[in-house]
Amino acid sequence: MRKTTLDTVLRVKCKHRVGQLARLATAIAEQGGLLGDLTTLRSMEGDTLREVTVETLDEEQRDRVIEAVRAVDGVEILDTIDRVFDLHKGGKLHMTSRIELRHQRDLRYIYTPGVARVARAIEREPERARHLTGIGNSVGIFTNGTRVLGLGHVGPLASLPVMEGKAVLYDKFVGISASPILVDTLDPREFVDTVMRLSLTFGGIHLEDIRIPDCYKIEEELIERLDKPVMHDDQHGTATVALAAVLNACKMTGVALEKARVGQIGLGAAGSAIARLMMAHGARDVLVTDRSEEAMNWLKGMGAHPVDLPTLMREADIVIAATGRPGLIDPKWIRPGQVIFPLSNPDPEIEPTDAIAAGAAFCSDGRSINNALAFPGLFRGALAVESRAITPEMRIAAARAIASCAEKGEVVPSPLLPHVHEAVCEAVVEAARAQGLEGTARLTPRKRS
Numbered sequence: 001m002r003k004t005t006l007d008t009v010l011r012v013k014c015k016h017r018v019g020q021l022a023r024l025a026t027a028i029a030e031q032g033g034l035l036g037d038l039t040t041l042r043s044m045e046g047d048t049l050r051e052v053t054v055e056t057l058d059e060e061q062r063d064r065v066i067e068a069v070r071a072v073d074g075v076e077i078l079d080t081i082d083r084v085f086d087l088h089k090g091g092k093l094h095m096t097s098r099i100e101l102r103h104q105r106d107l108r109y110i111y112t113p114g115v116a117r118v119a120r121a122i123e124r125e126p127e128r129a130r131h132l133t134g135i136g137n138s139v140g141i142f143t144n145g146t147r148v149l150g151l152g153h154v155g156p157l158a159s160l161p162v163m164e165g166k167a168v169l170y171d172k173f174v175g176i177s178a179s180p181i182l183v184d185t186l187d188p189r190e191f192v193d194t195v196m197r198l199s200l201t202f203g204g205i206h207l208e209d210i211r212i213p214d215c216y217k218i219e220e221e222l223i224e225r226l227d228k229p230v231m232h233d234d235q236h237g238t239a240t241v242a243l244a245a246v247l248n249a250c251k252m253t254g255v256a257l258e259k260a261r262v263g264q265i266g267l268g269a270a271g272s273a274i275a276r277l278m279m280a281h282g283a284r285d286v287l288v289t290d291r292s293e294e295a296m297n298w299l300k301g302m303g304a305h306p307v308d309l310p311t312l313m314r315e316a317d318i319v320i321a322a323t324g325r326p327g328l329i330d331p332k333w334i335r336p337g338q339v340i341f342p343l344s345n346p347d348p349e350i351e352p353t354d355a356i357a358a359g360a361a362f363c364s365d366g367r368s369i370n371n372a373l374a375f376p377g378l379f380r381g382a383l384a385v386e387s388r389a390i391t392p393e394m395r396i397a398a399a400r401a402i403a404s405c406a407e408k409g410e411v412v413p414s415p416l417l418p419h420v421h422e423a424v425c426e427a428v429v430e431a432a433r434a435q436g437l438e439g440t441a442r443l444t445p446r447k448r449s
Helices: 020-030 059-070 083-088 104-110 115-124 126-132 156-174 188-201 214-225 233-253 269-281 293-300 309-315 352-357 375-384 392-404 418-434
Strands: 006-015 034-044 047-056 075-082 138-143 177-182 204-207 230-232 261-265 285-289 318-321 339-342
Touching: 006 020, 006 059, 006 083, 020 034, 020 047, 020 059, 020 075, 047 059, 059 075, 075 083, 115 126, 138 156, 138 188, 156 177, 156 375, 156 418, 188 214, 204 214, 204 233, 204 375, 214 230, 214 233, 230 233, 230 375, 233 269, 233 318, 233 339, 233 375, 233 392, 261 269, 261 309, 269 285, 269 293, 269 392, 285 293, 285 309, 339 352, 375 392, 375 418, 392 418
Parallel strands: 138 177, 138 204, 204 230, 261 285, 261 318, 318 339
Antiparallel strands: 006 047, 006 075, 034 047
């Protein structure tokens, strides 16, 4: 099964010969490359200019494919293009104006002297800034780069491409203006202080890629001090989508979540949040296991039941794993009829085919559990009703909305479908209103006693 892949575009000039394309394709295949799109750019006398997309597992295999293509008689490589790096050139973001600037009067309206009236209005009534500036439609994405994707501690600067990607998703999926903010500190207190000083700029605070346990302390204190939505996506975005997937898997297999025992293996940022959301949703019992006794005791205080791994595998009806340890789950441990979600990427705790062969009723790995299904709609809904928080009830409503949008046979839908984000937003708005959170957000931080 191919997991980590690179797409490389080869711009080649090929001689007009019978079987020339077949020789090119054979050279690629002999090195294990997959032939993708084939585009003819220009036909010339005796030659054809083409772009050939090749998929490889890694850079080493890509280099072997390139050398093999160079060795094909009648083929000249003019250029090689790495699609990923090509799309990142110049960054993925650019701030633009919503206002046309054509006439002298436009300048007077948006800048001096007209803008002074708006500034005075906000000075008198600070909450008007939510509607007279971009604050009400903005999110700050804060990170220190200490836990980036599967890369670990790469630092704030190397995390920026990931943060820019999040900002693109906010814009394209729900129309929110999101700004990456790199916080160059490993001290949770300094991180919180930095966010507090910048918080006036944004309607919501998105925390991203922060190591544990710092992420818990940072989120907890910011929620306490700010009357605006604050959410650590690695925890709650993942948990929301995982719950959506579990809801649909239960529907497919006839398992009732409220009567099921859910087992959570791995209690890092994502795993602990999944366990908490399963408890909030009303799972009958949540079993947890981790190498950290501190993590297990923390969840125990919230109502979970710490057990060892063999006990969890023996007793849980639904097993979710988020450990980063490929092959952790032995197929011999699978109990017939279990629902299994090995979420670690790119290599899961057990291959789905192995789990099904061992008797699992359902198994799906982490490739479908994409946070992009959750965080845009969660913040869009919270900002729309000016909620001061994103609560477990709002996340559960979002999970149900995501689950309801999946097609038959899917555990979750594609994040590229606009109606999914609309459904999440609507569900979050309704949940916030039901909790009396509409209109409770405030731009200024709470004063500390």
